[in-house]
Amino acid sequence: MGIYLDNAATSFPKPKEVATAVYDFMVNNGTSSGRGSYKKAMQSDYIVYECRKLIGKLFNFDNPKKVIFTSNVTDSLNIAMRGILKENDHVITSSLEHNAVWRCLKTLERDINIKIDTVECSKDGITNPQDIKKYIKKDTALIVFTQASNVLGTIQPIREIGAIAREHNIPFLVDSAQSAGAMKIDVKEDNIDILAFTGHKSLLGPMGTGGLIINTNIDIKPLKAGGTGGDSAYEYQPDYYPNHLETGTSNVSGIAGLREAIKFLNKEGIENIHNKEKELTKYALEKLETVKDIEIYGPKDCEKMLSVISFNIKDKRPEDVGSILDQKYDIMLRAGLHCAPTAHSVIGTKERGTLRIGLGYFNEKEDIDKLVEALNNL
Ligand SMILES: Cc1ncc(COP(=O)(O)O)c(C=O)c1O
Incomplete structure (x- = not known):
């Protein structure tokens, strides 16, 4: 089956219950949600509703109507940023953003002249929240930050940044x-106004699922307009949630899988999952340090990061190493630039890229041993 170490891209395997739920929905229900009033359509509605509730609860948010489903976090972030930002607005962001944020902001800069300020971070990928303050202006319309870098794994001080944002009403x-x-993640304690999530990474759900938690009353202009299953004679997108930002037939089979994934996370406990991944990260950092000619990027401290580690082997192209690991050892990891050019600039790998492992809940220490053994044999 090979050793899968690319969980930062997407998690694999998924809990069995997730695949079963998708299959079960497609075989035994298959109806659209929010559209019909027959029994099966009501069951479909219930699946979507329960998933909204479970996701809200996971993030300590108690209004399921303002849990919006999208197709992934890229979709969610675009809906939020394009729905909030207007011509000439000012935005503050981090130096570690994925292109899901960065390209969207750059496009808005080109098209509607928004102004972007990027908060510098240390070479290890840690941001000092106080640095945000010097960029705040009268016309700052949004602060957008990734919570953990997909290149370095570093956890950003979201709660402190959120407090500063609240102080300035941004x-x-x-x-x-x-x-x-x-x-x-607790949207209340962490001072998060809008949380964008994707279903297929550590939430362990299917691809094609994601969403937004709208913990604010600010106006988000809908990016899309279309059918919602209700108020069909009204000629515009409804003002009420979730329909305000959700339109077209929902991915109910995906949401059925995501619902089971959240139940699985609740059963295992997020704290246990975090602790296991932290332990794996600590072990991986120690073991990788023993590989000859390795350069590991980031803080090398499992307390400051999630289970994403970038590294390079001296004088070797990451793509070549990645290809040997795959072809000869059946080890799957990511090589190159990881859709986050500014994060690569921070660590000086914008030209070369890195090798990246993303450890998941289903990895074990033996997987890391095999990787290290293969790297030593290169
Ligand atoms: C930090 C970060 N943001 C956004 C994304 C985009 O995720 P998705 O492809 O699910 O939209 C990723 C995934 O690679 C990511 O790591």
């Missing part, structure tokens, strides 16, 4: 692609 949007399901 909406705070968080990209939880790497953190949701891998650590505790």
Whole structure:
């Protein structure tokens, strides 16, 4: 089966219950949600509703109507940023953003002249929240930060940044692609106004699922307009949630899988999952340090990061190493640039890229041993 170490891209395997739920929905129900009033359509509605509730609860948010489903976090972030930002607005972001944020901001800069300020971080990928303050202006319309870097794994001080954003009445949007399901997130305690999540990474759900938690009353202009299953004679997108930002037929089979994934996370406990992944990260950092000519990026401290580690082997191209690991040892990891060019600039690998492992809940220490053995044999 090979050794899968690319959980930062997408988690694999998924809990069995997740696949079973998707299959079961497709075979035994298969109806659209929010559209019909027959029994099966009501069951479909219930699946979606329960999933909204479970996700809200996971992030300590108690209004399921403002849990919006999207197709992934890229979709969620685009909906939020394009729905909030207007011509000439000012935005503050981190130096570690994934292209899901970065390209969207750059496109808005080109198209509607928004102004972007990027907060510097240390070479290890840690941001000092106080640094945000010097960029705040009268026209700052949004602060958007990734919670954990997909290149270095570093956890950003979201709670402190959120407090600063609140003090200045600026909406705070968080990209939880790497953190949701891998650590505790509490939108209230963490001062998060809008949380963007993806279902297929540490939430352990199917691809094609994601969403937004809208913990704010600010106006988000809908990016899309279309059918919602209700108020069909009204000619515009409804003002009420979730329909305001959700349109078109929902991915109910995916949501059925995501619902089981959240139940699985609740059963295992986010804290236990976090602790196991932390332990694996600690072990991986120690073991990787023993590989000849390795350079590991980031803080090399499992307390400051999630289970994502970037490294290089001296004088070797990451793509070549990745290819040998795959072809000869059946070890799967990511090589190159990881869709986050500014994060690579921080660690000086914008030209070369890195090798990246993303450890998941189903990895074991033996997987790391095999990787280290293979690297030593290169
Ligand atoms: C930090 C971060 N943001 C956004 C994304 C985009 O995720 P998705 O492809 O699920 O939209 C990723 C995934 O690679 C990521 O790591």
